[in-house]
Each structure stands twice: as structure tokens, then as C-alpha cells.
Amino acid sequence: MAKNTIVVVALALATTGCADVSHRADTGESPSASIPDFSGLAGRWQGVVSETAGSKVSGSLPVDLTIAPDGTWRGTIARAPASGEARLHGRRLILDGAAATPGGGSRPVHLDMTGDNTRRWGETVAIFSGREDRATVALNRVQA
16 A cells, blocks of 8 residues: 555544445436435534554544535645545445645545544544554534
């Protein structure tokens, strides 16, 4: 895996990720009927990605993002600008998009979390000071 990516394991939020590709079956419904309502999750979310592995050094990365009622999201992950689109899969909230890199490029973001309308959490692998390690993520909705 590339050094500047983060693998998101089920139920995760992290700074960058490797996205799984899924194909939706054609249900025959009109496109407007398949757009989920994100009003229950819309608002500002803040939290942290924290290193959890047995490393002697511990790191954390701040997360501050806003989910719009139309399912788009934007904010900062590890203080880098990030944005993308959300989708719901049962109780899981999945955020896909991109985050800026210090060199002016971008890296993919795939965030997969469980929880409810006030809290979201998961596990992931993240990069902390150039080293890849296991991490947990926790977000709280701070503003509707």
C-alpha cells in the first residue's frame, strides 16, 4: 500500500483511504427516488482519529466536517481540506471523497462508520508522522 494512503477497515473514519467499489443493482426506480435523506445526519461533526496499536508513540488527527442534507460533505481531516459525498448502507454512514496533501495533490478518503444521529465511530489504519498504524475514530455531532 502506498505510504500516503490509509486503509479503512469496516466502521472507520480516517484521513485518507482505499475505497471499495460497489455496484448498485438497477431497481427500476427513478433517480430522485433513490436519493437518501441525510437531514438526520446533516450538521457539523467533530472528533479524532487516535492511534491504538502497541506503538510507544501515540498520535492523533483532528476531524471537523459538515454533512449537508443533500449528502455532500466538506471540512478538514488532519487539518487538510477534504470533501466528498455520503451514502447510507443500513446503519453505516460511508463518506467518499478526497483530502488535500501538503504537496498540493490529493488523496482518496473512504470513511465507513457505524453509530447514530449524534455519534459515529470505527476502526482504521492511519498514517501518523509518516508511519502507518492501527487507529480508532470517534465523531460527535456538535451542530445540527
